[in-house]
Amino acid sequence: MSQLYTQFKENIVPALMSDFSYKNIHEVPAIKKVTINVGYGRHSKDKGFIDNVEKTLTQITGQKPVHNEAKKAISNFKIRKGMDIGMSVTLRGERMYEFIYRLINLAIPRIRDFRGLSTNGFDRQGNYTFGIKENVAFPEIAAESLDKIHGLQIIITTSATNKKEGMALLEKIGMPFKK
DSSP, rough: OOHHHHIIIIHHHHHHHHHHTTGGGSSSSSEEEEEEEEEEETTTTTTHHHHHHHHHHHHHSSSSOOOEEESOOOOGTTEEEEEEEEEEEEEEEHHHHHHHHHHHIIIIIGSTOOOOOOGGBBEEEEEESEEOGGGGGSTTTOOGGSOOOOOEEEEEEOOOSSHHHHHHHHHTTOOOBBB
C-alpha cells in the first residue's frame, strides 16, 4: 500500500478522532477521490496540443484521461454542442493516495514562487479545489519535451461534512496551506 495510506491509518485517523471527539472510526473524514481537469481553451482545434495534454495527464496519473464534451453551444466562445473542450482523470484507491503523496512531496515544492495553497478553495462539504499553472511542476514531465505548457485543476473530494473537518484532514496529510 501507499506510504500516505499507511500514515493515514496509523497516525492521522487517531489524531482526527481525538481532535473532533469522534466515537466511531467511520466518522473520521477520508479522501474519496481526486479529479484532475485540463480545459483546452483557445487550443480546442489544435490536435497537437490535445495529444500533448493527453500524454502529460497519462504520465502524471498513470491513467488514460476521458475527453469532456460541451453540453450546450455557446456562440460567444465558438463552442458547439458535442465539441471536445477538455480532459479529466478521476483517481481512487491506491493510485489516488500515490498521486497525493507525489503532489505534496514532489510537485508542490517545485512550483515557482510558491507561498502556500489558499484556504478559499474549500466548499461547504469539505472538498478542496485548486489549480496549478504549469504542468512542469510534476517530475514525470520533462520540460524539454513539451511544446506548450498548460495548467491543471485538481479537486480533492472528501467525506467530511463541513469545511473545518476537510481542512483539518488535508492539513494532517501535509497540504501546505497559507498561514
